[in-house]
Amino acid sequence: xxxxxxxxxxxxxxxxxxxxxxIIGDIVxxxxxxxxxxxxxxxxxxxxxxxxxxEARGVEISGAKVQRAxxxxxxxxxxxxxxxxxDYPDGAFDYVILSQTLQETHRPRKVLHEMLRVGRRAIVAFxxxxxxxxxxxxxxxxxxxxxxxxxxxxxxxxNIHFLTVLDFEALAAVEGLVVERRYFLAGxxxxxxxxxxxxxxxVFLVSAGRLS
Amino acid sequence: xxxxxxxxxxxxxxLDSGATLAPVDVAYETYGRLNASKxxxxxxxxxFSGDAHAxxxxxxxxxxxxWDNMIGPGKAFDTNKYFMICSNVLGGCRGTTGxxxxxxxxxxxxxxxxxxxxxxxxxxxxxxxxDWFGIPRLLSVTGGSMGGMQALEWAVSYPDRxxxxxxxxxxxxxxxxQIAFNEVGRQAIMADPDWNNGDYYGGKPPARGLAxxxxxxHITFMSDDSMREKFGRRLRGKETFGFDFDVDFEVESYLxxxxxxxxxxxxxxxxxxxxxxxxxxxxxxxxxSLAAAFERTEARFLAISFxxxxxxxxxQSQEIVRALRARNCDVAYVELESNYGHDAFLVDVxxxxxxxxxxxxxxxxxAP
Numbered sequence: 001x002x003x004x005x006x007x008x009x010x011x012x013x014x015x016x017x018x019x020x021x022x023i024i025g026d027i028v029x030x031x032x033x034x035x036x037x038x039x040x041x042x043x044x045x046x047x048x049x050x051x052x053x054x055e056a057r058g059v060e061i062s063g064a065k066v067q068r069a070x071x072x073x074x075x076x077x078x079x080x081x082x083x084x085x086x087d088y089p090d091g092a093f094d095y096v097i098l099s100q101t102l103q104e105t106h107r108p109r110k111v112l113h114e115m116l117r118v119g120r121r122a123i124v125a126f127x128x129x130x131x132x133x134x135x136x137x138x139x140x141x142x143x144x145x146x147x148x149x150x151x152x153x154x155x156x157x158x159n160i161h162f163l164t165v166l167d168f169e170a171l172a173a174v175e176g177l178v179v180e181r182r183y184f185l186a187g188x189x190x191x192x193x194x195x196x197x198x199x200x201x202x203v204f205l206v207s208a209g210r211l212s
Numbered sequence: 213x214x215x216x217x218x219x220x221x222x223x224x225x226x227l228d229s230g231a232t233l234a235p236v237d238v239a240y241e242t243y244g245r246l247n248a249s250k251x252x253x254x255x256x257x258x259x260f261s262g263d264a265h266a267x268x269x270x271x272x273x274x275x276x277x278x279w280d281n282m283i284g285p286g287k288a289f290d291t292n293k294y295f296m297i298c299s300n301v302l303g304g305c306r307g308t309t310g311x312x313x314x315x316x317x318x319x320x321x322x323x324x325x326x327x328x329x330x331x332x333x334x335x336x337x338x339x340x341x342x343d344w345f346g347i348p349r350l351l352s353v354t355g356g357s358m359g360g361m362q363a364l365e366w367a368v369s370y371p372d373r374x375x376x377x378x379x380x381x382x383x384x385x386x387x388x389x390q391i392a393f394n395e396v397g398r399q400a401i402m403a404d405p406d407w408n409n410g411d412y413y414g415g416k417p418p419a420r421g422l423a424x425x426x427x428x429x430h431i432t433f434m435s436d437d438s439m440r441e442k443f444g445r446r447l448r449g450k451e452t453f454g455f456d457f458d459v460d461f462e463v464e465s466y467l468x469x470x471x472x473x474x475x476x477x478x479x480x481x482x483x484x485x486x487x488x489x490x491x492x493x494x495x496x497x498x499x500x501s502l503a504a505a506f507e508r509t510e511a512r513f514l515a516i517s518f519x520x521x522x523x524x525x526x527x528q529s530q531e532i533v534r535a536l537r538a539r540n541c542d543v544a545y546v547e548l549e550s551n552y553g554h555d556a557f558l559v560d561v562x563x564x565x566x567x568x569x570x571x572x573x574x575x576x577x578x579a580p
Contacts, residue, residue: 057542066546070514071566073574075544077533087537 011188020125023203032094037081038101042069082106085114093119102126103159116208125203130164130196165196176209215268231327239264239307240299244291253347256298257355257362263306266298281561288565301334305479312479324410331493335365354378356557371508376575380516381557383528384495394487397425401480422480423471430470435520435553502535513543514571518556
């Protein structure tokens with residue numbers, strides 16, 4: 001009994017089968033205005049709307065996914081994240097979520113800026129290219145790394161901007177973004193030590209710095 | 213379901229042109245049941261050549277409604293849940309007052325003395341009908357093509373009367389290309405000697421002109437792909453060319469059939485008046501910008517366009533959505549893949565059904 005809570009703390013529960021969703025679900029407070037970029041079929045938005053009463057909006061490029069999102073009652077717009085945020089007024093949202101998509105955008109820096117223009121805070125989750133398995137894969141094979149997290153052949157990968165935990169921290173520092181919270185995951189396990197080496201997925205909660 | 217056509221008469225209406233029309237008859241049909249709180253009503257708005265008979269089998273002629281595959285028990289617009297209303301537009305020729313109606317002042321058909329009308333006028337008449345039903349707010353307003361334009365006009369003109377809007381394959385204003393096709397249709401009618409300056413009621417209508425106008429229309433409703441698939445270069449009932457100007461190709465036969473069939477159910481003067489109303493339509497009129505037009509809109513929106521629709525291309529639907537996003541409105545949008553061109557909104561039922569069913573269910577959930 002006494003050992004269980006301690007062991008449990010090392011694990012993050014899953015939401016819709018994903019630990020990063022569980023973290024996002026904890027961060028977002030009830031009634032918030034939320035925009036999910038690359039929202040897929042809108043599962044996370046639907047959960048947030050039903051369980052947190054958020055005002056949920058999404059952007060997704062795949063028409064088939066947008067269809068399924070709208071069919072489940074989520075207001076999703078079919079469009080490209082790289083261009084799609086320009087119409088929104090400043091500060092339209094409390095949270096703008098970008099889950100596992102930053103590495104797929106053409107201009108990640110611009111996307112981050114836009115997220116923090118239309119939203120008060122941004123939640124960015126991304127696969128960590130600095131994980132030891134990725135490093136080992138490349139070292140051993142000499143080819144583009146392929147792991148559980150990056151399973152694609154280089155010519156088929158949707159990932160066009162690989163980044164690590166360190167890279168994101170560095171960009172945040174250069175851009176004057178405030179990292180309010182950071183979470184590191186290996187599977188469902190929380191990583192506390194050497195995140196750039198041991199984390200498979202990183203979740204950052206950032207806001208615009210005072211100067212910008 | 214067998215449905216009855218109804219007509220209600222209103223004393224008069226003031227039009228955008230400054231003219232007054234009195235009285236105004238409105239033909240309408242309803243499907244489903246209005247609930248006690250009158251909160252489940254959805255207004256369906258027909259396209260250019262449509263009418264009030266949107267669903268079911270008509271009582272007199274046994275004809276199936278133009279959106280019957282979308283409206284009915286268990287369908288996208290589920291009549292077990294929603295009370296559906298559809299009326300013929302002002303200026304039409306299917307029961308609502310139009311140029312073919314008798315002017316009580318003269319005892320003869322209005323013909324070209326009928327005042328020029330706008331999409332705004334059509335919507336004003338529909339609002340009178342909704343008032344007559346005692347419905348405070350419509351759960352949704354929806355339609356494709358010109359029906360979508362009316363849905364947008366509703367959301368902008370009567371923002372407190374509309375909970376949601378579903379504009380399909382439409383635009384906030386006609387482009388030069390859209391006006392051009394309408395003008396070709398109008399000129400075809402007016403070039404027919406039988407048109408006689410619009411004064412043909414009781415005589416021979418300008419059937420040839422109206423048929424040509426409709427043939428042009430049908431070309432714009434299809435896509436290159438759908439025409440190739442449907443007709444290709446197949447010959448009609450012959451192995452070789454006829455070396456004359458009779459029908460050679462299947463596509464010619466189809467267009468001629470469509471043209472001659474249209475003449476039996478549509479009035480040429482209504483064609484002139486309604487296409488003019490579409491060409492005049494500009495949602496920014498009196499507002500300055502599209503975003504300003506949506507200023508007072510609280511409605512949720514679901515906009516749908518079709519990939520092969522070149523008459524109302526997706527960029528026009530995207531303009532609606534972008535303006536709504538600039539206002540931070542609740543808007544969903546998708547471009548459905550389809551080969552059917554503009555006709556897709558009447559044909560691609562399965563995809564639209566999923567979208568509309570989910571959108572309406574969540575609209576009911578969110579409604580105050």
